Amino acid sequence: MQLSGWIDKHYPEPNIYRWIGLVLEGISAAVLLLLVLLTCFDVIGRYFFNNSIDGAVEITQLGLAVMVFAQMPVMTWRGGHVVVDLLDSVLGKRVIKVLGIFSVFIISTSFYFLAIRIYQLAERSLRRGEVTEYLGLPAGYIAEYIAFMSWLTAACMLTYGAYRVLTNKNDLSSQVGE
Template identity: 60%
Template sequence: MTLSAWISAHYEEKGPVAWLAFFLELIAALTLFFLMALTCADVFGRYFLGNAVDGATELTEMGIAILVFAELPVVTWRGGHVVVDILDKALGNRVIKALGLVSAFLMSTSLYFLAVRIYELAERSIRREEVTEYLQMPVGYIVEYIAIMSWVTAGAMITYGVYRLLFVSRD
């Protein structure tokens, strides 16, 4: 089975969105595997060799940031966020869709402006050459990645999220 056929069989998204979802989930999976291997090496070194992995905390923090922000767009365009639907039966379908559109707009614009501010902080961090405490790794690039993925999430929310809300039927 080719990779293209596998993606078509396992992803509900179509076209380039399926490939983007696959790529982002691949990044998340590889990061999660790296975090697992790092934790195992750190625990093994700490208890059996008397020496932990230097900078394991910093690497874990960066790995979690990469993992979370790689999955955020995928979760967003699949509608995987927590939704409270207490009033759905009392309100009509049109009102629910209108409220969904308003919330999608508010979330995407909030993420967009948040990403603008995060990107400004990343630029400042790169300009000042800020690094992590132990490993001396540049911090600005991870912060820049967070901003970019926030923009991707904002785009996913306003495009595919709104498409799903308007054109995909609910069960």
């Protein structure tokens, strides 16, 4: 299978969302691979050479933050979060659609205002010169990254999330081919 065919099969989103998803999942995959390698080398160093990698725990914490917040926009616009649909068979399709639009609005607004607060905390952290405990990395940059990814999540939810609700494209498993 050619690369374009693979991308079409696994990234059914239209236009820019396809490439955002591909890049964000690539970042997450690369960080996960680096975390696995870091953990393996840290364990090997600890047990065979009696010396672990300095700052491995802190790098793992930062890597997990990068990985989780890179996946947040993708999971949100694909509707990959937990959904309880106990009343869907009782309520009409129009009510379900209104509730879906309402949830899109609530989720995107929440992420937007959460990102504003996180960005304010990041700026304060950078002004004060706060650094991570062991490696001495500026703590504000990771908080800025989290704020940016939260804004991206809000934008993707508001645009493509609303598109999915309005066009009834809520089941991506049939589009992905699972």
